[in-house]
Amino acid sequence: xxxxxxxxxxxxxxxxxxxxxxxxxxxxxxxxxxxxxxxxxxxxxxxxxxxxxxxxxxxxxxxxxxxxxxxxxxxxxxxxxxxxxxxxxxxxxxxxxxxxxxxxxxxxxxxxxxxxxxxxxxxxxxxxxxxxxxxxxxxxxxxxxxxxxxxxxxxxxxxxxxxxxxxxxxxxx
Amino acid sequence: xxxxxxxxxxxxxxxxxxxxxxxxxxxxxxxxxxxxxxxxxxxxxxxxxxxxxxxxxxxxxxxxxxxxxxxxxxxxxxxxxxxxxxxxxxxxxxxxxxxxxxxxxxxxxxxxxxxxxxxxxxxxxxxxxxxxxxxxxxxxxxxxxxxxxxxxxxxxxxxxxxxxxxxxxxxxxxxxxxxxxxxxxxxxxxxxxxxxxxxxxxxxxxxxxxxxxxxxxxxxxxxxxxxxxxxxxxxxxxxxxxxxxxxxxxxxxxxxxxxxxxxxxxxxxxxxxxxxxxxxxxxxxxxxxxxxxxxxxxxxxxxxxxxxxxxxxxxxxxxxxxxxxxxxxxxxxxxxxxxxxxxxxxxxxxxxxxxx
Numbered sequence: 001x002x003x004x005x006x007x008x009x010x011x012x013x014x015x016x017x018x019x020x021x022x023x024x025x026x027x028x029x030x031x032x033x034x035x036x037x038x039x040x041x042x043x044x045x046x047x048x049x050x051x052x053x054x055x056x057x058x059x060x061x062x063x064x065x066x067x068x069x070x071x072x073x074x075x076x077x078x079x080x081x082x083x084x085x086x087x088x089x090x091x092x093x094x095x096x097x098x099x100x101x102x103x104x105x106x107x108x109x110x111x112x113x114x115x116x117x118x119x120x121x122x123x124x125x126x127x128x129x130x131x132x133x134x135x136x137x138x139x140x141x142x143x144x145x146x147x148x149x150x151x152x153x154x155x156x157x158x159x160x161x162x163x164x165x166x167x168x169x170x171x172x173x
Numbered sequence: 174x175x176x177x178x179x180x181x182x183x184x185x186x187x188x189x190x191x192x193x194x195x196x197x198x199x200x201x202x203x204x205x206x207x208x209x210x211x212x213x214x215x216x217x218x219x220x221x222x223x224x225x226x227x228x229x230x231x232x233x234x235x236x237x238x239x240x241x242x243x244x245x246x247x248x249x250x251x252x253x254x255x256x257x258x259x260x261x262x263x264x265x266x267x268x269x270x271x272x273x274x275x276x277x278x279x280x281x282x283x284x285x286x287x288x289x290x291x292x293x294x295x296x297x298x299x300x301x302x303x304x305x306x307x308x309x310x311x312x313x314x315x316x317x318x319x320x321x322x323x324x325x326x327x328x329x330x331x332x333x334x335x336x337x338x339x340x341x342x343x344x345x346x347x348x349x350x351x352x353x354x355x356x357x358x359x360x361x362x363x364x365x366x367x368x369x370x371x372x373x374x375x376x377x378x379x380x381x382x383x384x385x386x387x388x389x390x391x392x393x394x395x396x397x398x399x400x401x402x403x404x405x406x407x408x409x410x411x412x413x414x415x416x417x418x419x420x421x422x423x424x425x426x427x428x429x430x431x432x433x434x435x436x437x438x439x440x441x442x443x444x445x446x447x448x449x450x451x452x453x454x455x456x457x458x459x460x461x462x463x464x465x466x467x468x469x470x471x472x473x474x475x476x477x478x479x480x481x482x483x484x485x486x487x488x489x490x491x492x493x494x495x496x497x498x499x500x501x502x503x504x505x506x507x508x509x510x511x512x513x514x515x516x517x518x519x520x521x522x523x524x525x526x527x528x529x
Contacts, residue, residue, distance in 0.1 A: 091339075119407045
């Protein structure tokens with residue numbers, strides 16, 4: 001077995017940590033073990049942060065004490081399950097934020113006191129975000145007018161959506 | 174400066190002891206987290222996804238417009254470096270310890286002057302960092318903002334209309350911005366006021382940490398203060414409130430030093446003198462002892478009790494005495510006792526060098 005830290009020298013020191021009743025063993029070579037001890041690199045506190053976050057989230061789902069990894073909804077894009085997030089405190093991809101949106105809102109409010117960004121908007125991506133939001137809105141209206149059989153209006157909307165979708169694709173190049 | 178020079182030389186621009194408030198505020202750091210919208214976050218990346226991200230960052234930083242705006246940046250994969258060299262980058266504060274784990278998938282981009290670094294495939298795909306001496310948070314944010322704009326021309330970042338920049342950990346979402354200052358506070362420690370001050374800081378929603386970031390202990394009276402909240406405030410608000418808190422702490426530290434000089438001058442001079450004596454004559458020195466004594470020496474230098482030692486040398490020594498630098502200098506793995514001997518020798522050599 002090679003050292004988990006430098007991944008070069010053989011692991012000879014096996015450190016076992018028990019945090020929140022979870023056992024974790026770290027395999028290190030002699031030099032890294034010394035350095036980890038000497039420098040006290042925040043291996044343990046980092047886990048604490050994630051555990052702590054996971055706690056905030058797992059309060060929301062059925063059983064706070066046992067969260068099986070496969071439990072709960074899964075993100076369709078990356079496959080991360082609620083249970084996995086509750087264990088690691090890390091989300092899997094940008095789409096997870098949409099997938100677990102409502103429940104995460106509470107987490108954001110507890111950490112940041114709010115759930116709304118007011119800072120920088122990226123120039124290029126920001127424009128696209130706005131455009132795709134507008135397209136979504138028009139599509140909803142399109143379904144409404146089709147439902148009311150207002151086909152003239154529907155055709156106008158369809159053309160407008162096509163133009164905007166082209167714009168969106170064009171900007172992506 | 175190439176990556177070879179970076180790992181062979183201790184000096185980095187942030188150690189220059191220039192810039193406002195530099196007698197108390199050692200350095201200012203701003204980092205932002207960014208992720209590519211098309212990929213899962215770092216901890217779920219396959220080897221080939223990770224390679225693809227490294228490749229796109231290389232292309233983005235190689236672009237001629239980007240070079241014109243931000244400067245020449247060099248990308249180095251972590252696997253190109255030896256374990257000791259990787260550790261040196263941590264000791265110089267250019268990368269985080271996280272970049273050492275699973276390093277096969279990771280890379281670092283450095284600007285020649287080491288002021289700007291980009292960690293690739295850390296907890297987030299990109300962590301842009303700017304490190305400057307003294308209290309220069311605004312300057313650091315301006316540089317990061319420009320770097321971010323430059324990268325966004327070719328890379329598409331994960332961004333949500335309400336939540337802002339999306340990050341692997343929900344504690345970074347929104348601005349993705351973490352600003353911090355490293356403060357040297359021996360005065361407040363000596364007059365026993367450090368707890369009050371740091372307590373106040375945490376009540377203001379700021380985090381206090383030791384020298385090497387998250388979870389490390391404060392050694393050498395060095396404290397790192399950073400913002401906790403990344404969502405709901407603008408980048409400028411975050412930066413400005415940290416500037417104001419750092420400025421106030423620096424003012425209390427200066428007041429503490431003045432009070433010490435007024436009321437306990439001999440004690441302080443004795444302390445500084447003893448530190449200098451030990452540092453310039455000891456033959457065996459552990460890193461804890463060296464850090465403690467260098468803190469006293471730094472205090473003496475900033476109070477002008479010792480005028481022949483430049484402040485930047487003290488900061489450089491703080492980094493030079495770390496294990497990885499000593500191993501690199503020795504050219505081979507050495508025992509901790511051999512390191513203690515070498516450390517004492519190195520400090521002696523540097524301190525007598527400036528005297529002559």
